[in-house]
Amino acid sequence: MSRGAKPPSQRQLRVGEELRHAIAMVIERGEFRDPDLQGRAITVTEVRVSPDLRNATVFVVPLGGGDVAPILAGLKRAKAFLRHEISRMVELRAVPDLWFQEDTTFDTASRIDTILNSPEVRRDIDHASAAEDDFPSDEDDGQ
Numbered sequence: 001m002s003r004g005a006k007p008p009s010q011r012q013l014r015v016g017e018e019l020r021h022a023i024a025m026v027i028e029r030g031e032f033r034d035p036d037l038q039g040r041a042i043t044v045t046e047v048r049v050s051p052d053l054r055n056a057t058v059f060v061v062p063l064g065g066g067d068v069a070p071i072l073a074g075l076k077r078a079k080a081f082l083r084h085e086i087s088r089m090v091e092l093r094a095v096p097d098l099w100f101q102e103d104t105t106f107d108t109a110s111r112i113d114t115i116l117n118s119p120e121v122r123r124d125i126d127h128a129s130a131a132e133d134d135f136p137s138d139e140d141d142g143q
Contacts, residue, residue, distance in 0.1 A: 009051065015092065016047040019056055022089040023047065023098075026082055036074030045103040049096060056096040059103035068102045075100040 008016070024044045032038055041063035048057045062071055075082070079098050087095045115121060 006051075008048070012049045012051060012053070015053055015090075015096075016049045016056065018090050019049065019058075019086065019096070020044050020047040022086045023058060023082060025089070026085045032074070032078055032081070034074040034078055036070040037078060040071060040074075042071060042075075045105070053092070054094070054096055055099065057099045057101055059101055059105075061103045072100050072102065 027037075027042050027044065030038070043061050043063050044058060045061055046059040048059075050056070058075070060068070060071065060075065062068055075098075079100075082098060083095045
């Protein structure tokens, strides 16, 4: 989220979650004719809806890893089919335009975990906790 941007409203969050479930169900059924999508396990991790509910960014990741570019291209080609299927599953005045994007949060979390478990950081954490042990806590006041 950029600076000064409002957090999503409850309606945006609710619509995004309904869309996520609907898109995941359509993908799970595997009714795509597109060769880049047939037989592929795709996880829909999040759907972010614009404040006017006209656009939705769908974050996806291939289950088990792999190249996400052909999946994104296939989903873009299947956008009309997905919107039609969603319109039958979710009660909205209009189904938002769908935009597909790779979800990189798992990669980011993995990088952060690797950094936190690196010897340098571990040494600094151990040093900081040892320094805290040198100071008496409020509980040691005997009150």
